[in-house]
Amino acid sequence: MTLQRPRGTRDFLPDEMEERRALEGGLRRIAGQWGYREIGTPAFEDAELFTIRSGEGIIHEMYAFEDKGGRLMALRPELTAPVIRLYLNEARVSKKPIRWFYFGNCFRYERPQKGRYREFWQFGAELIGMDCAGTDAEVVMLAQALLCATGITFSLQIGHLAFMQKTLSGLDPETRRRVRALIDKRDKDSLEALLDGREDDVLSRITALASCTDLEDAFAISGVTDERDRILEVFSLLDAGEVSYTLNPGIARGLDYYTGMVFEAFAQNLGAENQVMGGGAYRLAHLFGGEDTPSCGFGIGFDRVMASRGVREPSPSLKVAVIATPEGRTWAVKVAAAMRSSGLTVISDHSDRSIGSRIGGAVGEAAIVAIIGGREAADLSVTLKDLASGVQTTLPLSEAVTMVVSRGPCG
RNA sequence: GCCAGGGUGGGGUAGUGGUUAUCCUAGGGGACUGUGGAUCCCUCGACCCGGGUUCGAAUCUCGGCCCUGGCCCCA
Numbered sequence: 001m002t003l004q005r006p007r008g009t010r011d012f013l014p015d016e017m018e019e020r021r022a023l024e025g026g027l028r029r030i031a032g033q034w035g036y037r038e039i040g041t042p043a044f045e046d047a048e049l050f051t052i053r054s055g056e057g058i059i060h061e062m063y064a065f066e067d068k069g070g071r072l073m074a075l076r077p078e079l080t081a082p083v084i085r086l087y088l089n090e091a092r093v094s095k096k097p098i099r100w101f102y103f104g105n106c107f108r109y110e111r112p113q114k115g116r117y118r119e120f121w122q123f124g125a126e127l128i129g130m131d132c133a134g135t136d137a138e139v140v141m142l143a144q145a146l147l148c149a150t151g152i153t154f155s156l157q158i159g160h161l162a163f164m165q166k167t168l169s170g171l172d173p174e175t176r177r178r179v180r181a182l183i184d185k186r187d188k189d190s191l192e193a194l195l196d197g198r199e200d201d202v203l204s205r206i207t208a209l210a211s212c213t214d215l216e217d218a219f220a221i222s223g224v225t226d227e228r229d230r231i232l233e234v235f236s237l238l239d240a241g242e243v244s245y246t247l248n249p250g251i252a253r254g255l256d257y258y259t260g261m262v263f264e265a266f267a268q269n270l271g272a273e274n275q276v277m278g279g280g281a282y283r284l285a286h287l288f289g290g291e292d293t294p295s296c297g298f299g300i301g302f303d304r305v306m307a308s309r310g311v312r313e314p315s316p317s318l319k320v321a322v323i324a325t326p327e328g329r330t331w332a333v334k335v336a337a338a339m340r341s342s343g344l345t346v347i348s349d350h351s352d353r354s355i356g357s358r359i360g361g362a363v364g365e366a367a368i369v370a371i372i373g374g375r376e377a378a379d380l381s382v383t384l385k386d387l388a389s390g391v392q393t394t395l396p397l398s399e400a401v402t403m404v405v406s407r408g409p410c411g
Numbered sequence: 412g413c414c415a416g417g418g419u420g421g422g423g424u425a426g427u428g429g430u431u432a433u434c435c436u437a438g439g440g441g442a443c444u445g446u447g448g449a450u451c452c453c454u455c456g457a458c459c460c461g462g463g464u465u466c467g468a469a470u471c472u473c474g475g476c477c478c479u480g481g482c483c484c485c486a
Contacts (some may be wrong), residue, residue, distance in 0.1 A: 004459090004476085004477070050486075061484075061486090108486090110484075111413095111467055111484090112479095113479080116485085272480085272482085273485090274486090324446095325444080325445070353443080353444070354446085355445045355446050356446050356447065357447085358446090358447095359448090360447045360449070360458085361444055361448065361449040362448090362449075371446075372443070385446075387447075390447080393441095
């Protein structure tokens with residue numbers, strides 16, 4: 001038996017790889033238009049970088065290992081922590097706000113299923129060092145612009161932690177933590193069991209908030225006043241940016257470092273693993289020993305976006321197949337080089353069959369064949385045959401190149 | 412970690428205990444050598460792994476691995 005690829009990983013053949021690169025390129029271009037610049041971080045880091053953020057428990061869900069120096073390392077399971085680490089190491093005195101985006105593979109030791117792999121790719125953006133309604137709105141608008149560009153159908157939900165925090169403010173910290181986790185899980189039964197018998201109406205308020213989609217209702221139910229102006233401004237900016245979203249004050253986010261606005265997007269046509277984007281405003285830098293720094297960012301599940309897009313026809317490109325007879329081979333090398341210098345994609349046919357069968361073999365692979373035999377080699381010309389139309393002409397090299405270039409892409 | 416369904420050449424398949432494992436497709440080689448995937452010939456190549464039952468296992472059985480989907484988790 002041949003060796004197998006590791007569980008939960010994938011190989012990409014050229015068709016799929018081209019699609020992935022095309023999508024990647026589109027996302028990079030848009031992030032660039034918003035003034036975000038790409039950064040890169042190592043594939044592995046000190047495991048501590050991730051356990052500080054998410055707790056010791058996640059060590060079992062990471063590819064963690066001891067290196068030869070006895071250090072506990074981990075393949076990165078996500079990219080937000082590395083980005084903040086990079087910021088603290090290299091850029092804390094940079095002009096604020098910092099706008100960065102990233103695209104990279106991440107690794108988690110989990111059971112594979114649809115939309116979940118042990119190696120997966122994330123595209124994300126972070127805005128670091130400024131915290132206002134304008135930055136909150138910008139980050140959400142960027143996320144939406146990126147997702148729209150992928151062509152998938154998704155729903156965007158936006159909330160703010162203030163609603164739930166205010167609603168839960170009467171509870172002791174431990175109960176509050178458990179309630180938040182249960183809300184995140186949407187575990188209604190356990191929630192009722194935990195809060196049953198309380199004098200206040202916390203349970204009913206939580207339930208009302210979770211199903212509330214109107215901003216004024218959310219303020220009324222939760223009693224939020226301090227952050228009201230900020231929240232209203234964010235949403236009015238989002239409306240001005242024509243972002244289509246659903247308000248979801250029930251987004252709780254179990255993690256403590258999220259501070260304000262939170263948002264998520266779900267693809268319409270995926271199974272259980274349908275969240276394609278998640279993000280929010282957070283403060284993480286102080287956990288890593290830096291100065292307390294506000295940030296706002298999101299991550300897009302690249303593989304889930306690919307899955308949601310489904311299989312697409314590869315885009316056609318203009319390719320030239322160079323078919324040479326033994327007498328034409330030397331000249332054919334020069335012809336191919338000249339064509340490539342002009343930006344064309346050229347495939348040299350090195351087989352030794354009849355011209356006829358080689359033309360046949362080029363059908364479906366190339367749009368044009370260049371036939372180079374003794375006659376062409378003798379007068380430094382090229383015979384071009386358009387496989388779609390069957391039209392054939394013999395021209396001097398420079399004219400032949402010009403003609404192919406002007407033809408443009410085709411199937 | 413749990414549940415369900417799966418695993419036969421590169422891809423797709425036939426095969427309910429019995430010859431040399433079927434067929435399609437793809438790949439390689441040859442004939443053909445200045446014009447459309449042709450044709451003809453040759454060829455490579457598989458029962459996921461291991462134990463058990465049996466005279467005999469792709470087939471029955473147990474364990475593992477892997478795949479697909481779901482649960483848990485989801486930073």
